[in-house]
Amino acid sequence: MTSRHAPVSDWNTDFDHTDPSWVADPYPIWTELREGCPVAHSNRYGGVWLPTTHEYVSEVAYDTEHFTSRSVVVSEVRPGPEDLPAPIGLAPPITSDPPFHSIARRMLLPAFGPKPIAALEPYTRELCQQLLETTAGKTEFDAAVDYAQHIPVRVIVRMLGFPEEDADIFRKFIHQVLEDVDQSPEERQAIINQGEIDEYMDAQIEEHRANPRDDLTSFLLEAEIEGQRLQTEHVRGTMVLLMIAGIDTTWSAIGASLWHLAQHPSDRKRLVAEPELMDTALEEFLRAYAPVTMARLVAQDFDFHGQRLKEGDWLLLPFPSANRDPNAFDDPDTVHLDREHNRHAAFGLGIHRCLGSNLARMELRVALEEWLKRFPDFELADPARVTWSAGQVRGPRTLPLRIL
Amino acid sequence: MAAEKGQTATRTYRVHVDPDKCQGHNRCYSIAPELFDIDDLGMSSEKGNGTVPPELLEKAERAVANCPEYAISLEEVDS
Numbered sequence: 001m002t003s004r005h006a007p008v009s010d011w012n013t014d015f016d017h018t019d020p021s022w023v024a025d026p027y028p029i030w031t032e033l034r035e036g037c038p039v040a041h042s043n044r045y046g047g048v049w050l051p052t053t054h055e056y057v058s059e060v061a062y063d064t065e066h067f068t069s070r071s072v073v074v075s076e077v078r079p080g081p082e083d084l085p086a087p088i089g090l091a092p093p094i095t096s097d098p099p100f101h102s103i104a105r106r107m108l109l110p111a112f113g114p115k116p117i118a119a120l121e122p123y124t125r126e127l128c129q130q131l132l133e134t135t136a137g138k139t140e141f142d143a144a145v146d147y148a149q150h151i152p153v154r155v156i157v158r159m160l161g162f163p164e165e166d167a168d169i170f171r172k173f174i175h176q177v178l179e180d181v182d183q184s185p186e187e188r189q190a191i192i193n194q195g196e197i198d199e200y201m202d203a204q205i206e207e208h209r210a211n212p213r214d215d216l217t218s219f220l221l222e223a224e225i226e227g228q229r230l231q232t233e234h235v236r237g238t239m240v241l242l243m244i245a246g247i248d249t250t251w252s253a254i255g256a257s258l259w260h261l262a263q264h265p266s267d268r269k270r271l272v273a274e275p276e277l278m279d280t281a282l283e284e285f286l287r288a289y290a291p292v293t294m295a296r297l298v299a300q301d302f303d304f305h306g307q308r309l310k311e312g313d314w315l316l317l318p319f320p321s322a323n324r325d326p327n328a329f330d331d332p333d334t335v336h337l338d339r340e341h342n343r344h345a346a347f348g349l350g351i352h353r354c355l356g357s358n359l360a361r362m363e364l365r366v367a368l369e370e371w372l373k374r375f376p377d378f379e380l381a382d383p384a385r386v387t388w389s390a391g392q393v394r395g396p397r398t399l400p401l402r403i404l
Numbered sequence: 405m406a407a408e409k410g411q412t413a414t415r416t417y418r419v420h421v422d423p424d425k426c427q428g429h430n431r432c433y434s435i436a437p438e439l440f441d442i443d444d445l446g447m448s449s450e451k452g453n454g455t456v457p458p459e460l461l462e463k464a465e466r467a468v469a470n471c472p473e474y475a476i477s478l479e480e481v482d483s
Contacts, residue, residue, distance in 0.1 A: 106445060113442070347429065350427065353472075
């Protein structure tokens with residue numbers, strides 16, 4: 001993975017979350033910062049802060065007064081005048097602030113409750129089995145590209161009621177949004193201006209208006225806030241959010257879990273022998289390899305643990321670092337499949353806690369169960385060929401595995 | 405209540421979910437569905453008055469220890 005930015009020389013004062021060494025292995029960086037500089041700063045991206053301890057990350061997550069969610073991905077481009085303004089934001093409810101946030105969120109929550117998600121499990125299981133079927137006869141293949149990434153894309157495409165064959169469109173789009181954040185403002189604006197994804201969503205909205213049916217897109221088109229149908233921008237923004245938040249986050253969690261199991265034969269054998277461990281194992285994978293780092297914009301100047309935060313500065317909220325804080329977890333850098341006390345923050349904390357956690361957990365569990373049923377024994381084909389995503393969602397993007 | 409049956413030596417525990425703190429992580433429900441309910445929005449509440457049968461005490465403790473929002477309390481009550 002290469003970066004368009006200069007290499008980082010000092011993580012305390014000049015960090016960059018797209019730097020190749022962060023992308024390859026961010027954990028030692030977070031450990032160093034937690035110990036020596038719990039709120040790091042960088043002038044990159046026009047100014048960005050990085051709290052690294054569980055305590056500080058929690059504090060920011062719960063503080064909606066000093067931090068706005070209007071933009072949650074750090075890049076060279078801040079929210080522009082054409083975006084839906086606060087409190088709605090570009091992709092409600094993740095970009096919404098109180099009090100609008102809870103209205104937009106409550107509307108969506110029932111679609112992601114444990115019951116509707118459980119109803120999607122048979123489809124997900126069948127999908128995983130089909131994907132594994134395509135590996136028949138092979139002894140080596142890419143678990144990220146050939147398996148993990150297809151699962152959440154196909155499930156969310158089905159939930160939104162889009163044509164199955166369109167799943168590929170979204171992988172490209174998500175890459176642009178989440179990984180190309182170190183492009184110049186001009187490059188990034190040019191991509192945004194192409195508006196391909198908006199056009200796609202608008203066509204789907206039009207099609208669903210003409211032919212309403214039982215899916216999430218029709219649900220959004222019929223939803224009301226205070227007696228009013230949602231603005232088209234709100235519907236489109238929420239659909240974009242569900243695609244972005246629902247796909248490579250879970251893909252990353254599945255990939256990271258398989259990456260771990262490929263390198264820890266004792267954990268792998270134990271999970272196969274004791275399938276009832278899956279519940280705690282799954283939470284432990286989520287803790288140790290939490291995929292998501294969120295961002296906030298500083299809403300007003302204030303002092304935060306010795307640092308002077310200025311209005312408009314970015315702030316990264318690294319939930320994966322909080323999950324490795326020794327003040328919050330015993331032996332945080334070791335995966336314990338049976339860890340019983342696991343108050344992890346992989347899905348975030350506070351009002352923006354992941355709306356799709358039931359979906360993510362179901363997909364992760366089914367993906368691992370089906371994989372282990374078919375391939376109880378596997379290893380990394382070549383550690384040097386494993387690559388990781390850059391940006392605020394961390395997970396393997398190439399994961400060549402050898403079936404034993 | 406339990407005391408009437410002569411179980412004065414047994415301690416009675418109750419769980420309680422603080423609705424203002426719950427953000428719907430659903431960890432308690434997945435650990436101890438016998439003790440917690442969730443509504444359509446995914447928010448948790450204790451079942452009934454939250455009384456924890458002795459055989460579920462360990463599960464109740466696990467639910468407390470896994471709630472990322474510190475929304476669950478487990479208290480000993482007079483029995």
